[in-house]
Amino acid sequence: MEIRTLKNTAPSQLVACFNEAFSDYFVPVSATEEAMQNRWRASRVDFNLSVGAFENDKLVAFIFTGVGELNGHKTAYNAGTGVIPAFRGRKLVSELYHFAIPLFKNAGITQCTLEVITQNEKAIKAYRNVGFEIGRTLHCYQGEIQPAISKIPFEIKRSKEIDFEELKPLQPFVFAWDFMNDGIKAANNYECWQLSDNNQLKAYLLLNPATGYIAQLGFDKTSPENYGLKLLQEVARMQRSFKINNVDAHSPETIKALSDAGLVHFISQYEMRKMLT
Structure with a gap:
């Protein structure tokens, strides 16, 4: 298993991993490359600060990172985290953040933020283990x-x-x-x-x-x-x-x-x- 940034990963590989990771999500997801490109643009994703876990050069887990200003802080926004089903239960989200946080600090980032569905108890637990705290509630x-x-x-x-x-x-x-x-x-x-x-x-x-x-x-x-x-x-x-x-x-x-x-x-x-x- 290797963890590295996504700066040299082909968009097609990113989208394929995204769709596999979210194939059994609370809200079914099946994204096209065009839709993901639009989402990455809106989220201001920086692939130099986005990270992934690779098994035999196959992407099996990822965090897409958007970068911008929020409440006076340079912020790393989690624009999407996913782990394909076969690799869940290995605490890869924690490993990805442990790899990414030094990169964030070197880039002058002072806070991280994300949104997670309130029913997704496993994800909430994983984020809490990394040090995230729940703030406001948002309705859709x-x-x-x-x-x-x-x-x-x-x-x-x-x-x-x-x-x-x-x-x-x-x-x-x-x-x-x-x-x-x-x-x-x-x-x-x-x-x-x-x-x-x-x-x-x-x-x-x-x-x-x-x-x-x-x-x-x-x-x-x-x-x-x-x-x-x-x-x-x-x-x-x-x-x-x-x-x-x-x-x-x-x-x-x-x-x-x-x-x-x-x-x-x-x-x-x-x-x-x-x-x-």
Whole structure:
């Protein structure tokens, strides 16, 4: 068994190992190379700091590492960890992190973070053994939204240009890694929908129109008008099926807007963190 970085590993080998590792996951996964390339871009994956375990030169376990800034710390984000079934039970996740952490420190990284499904007790135990601690809980939603019955009396703007400074006052919480502003910029496949009332921005969402994936939803929570719900219903004029992941459990207004729109909470994740200083 050899542990080394993934900088010289072919993408096809990475994707093959990923699919084998997640073949029996809580949420079935079967990714194409194109989809994984998009995910790695959004997660800002650095393969010089991503690591894998190899048996006879076959990749059998991996950690993809995204690198960026989070809460003032240079951060190593776990953009995916997997071990193929035949090699589980060997504490390879711990071995991979023991190899990777000195690399992280040499790169000036001061914290590690990840998300893990709350039901995945084995993974949570493995991360705790490495020194990760559970932080906030994040909810995931999916389903169909019924469109507004009639045209809503607000101005709706749809654009591929995203002005994050304009959106900042409406951002409801610190978004999870892939959906932070830097992740949206790196992915470069989202469009911005905005709802304005009397020329004032009251709600926005960032949508991948090809997949129905909502990366961010923000709206004015001080008004009795449920602007978030109304924007969701307006976007549903164009398509019906949507998914939004990693909504902070302590954002009741966002959760209510999603539930009122008809989206269903289907799974939750813990955000975990390990400090390196």
